[in-house]
Every structure is written in C-alpha cells, then in structure tokens.
Amino acid sequence: MNSSDVITLGQEALLMGAMIAGPLLLGILVVGVLIGIIQAATSVQEMTLSFIPKLIVLVLLLFVIGNWQISVLVEHFQTLLMSIPIYLQ
DSSP states (O other), rough: OOOHHHHHHHHHHHHHHHHHHHHHHHHHHHHHHHHHHHHHHHOOOHHHHHHHHHHHHHHHHHHHHHHHHHHOOOOOOOOHTHHHHHHHO
C-alpha cells in the first residue's frame, strides 16, 4: 500500500461522508433559512421555533432517504473489505 492508495481511500471516505450527510444538511439549511426569514420579518426570536421544524425535517428526510444511505454505506464497506487483499500486496 503506497501513499496514493491512502489518498484515494481518504478521498473516497470524504466523498462518502458528503453523499450521506449532504441531503440531510441541505434540508436542515433550507428550513433554517426559511424560519430565520420568518423570524426576522415578525421579530419573534424564539429558539424552539427554529429547532422543532429542523428536527421534523431531519426525521422526515431520514424516513425518505435513510434506506438509500444505509445501502450506500454497506456497499462502500463491502468494497473496502474486498479490497483489503489488494492493498496488502
């Protein structure tokens, strides 16, 4: 295993993390911005008004794309396990 293999594995791990976390973070970001605009327009500065909708969106997104996330993680892990003999040479 040389340094280019390590860099490639690191890049794949970062890409996998972005693929898994990206949709969840994007959904929470959109809801947070919308709630922030509403709070700024109405001058209501209550913390739970922004937290609860973000939590609801996170749970809904996990129900919608959670199966895809798990399958992507399992496929990546299987690929890593199958490539161990190649990296040991």
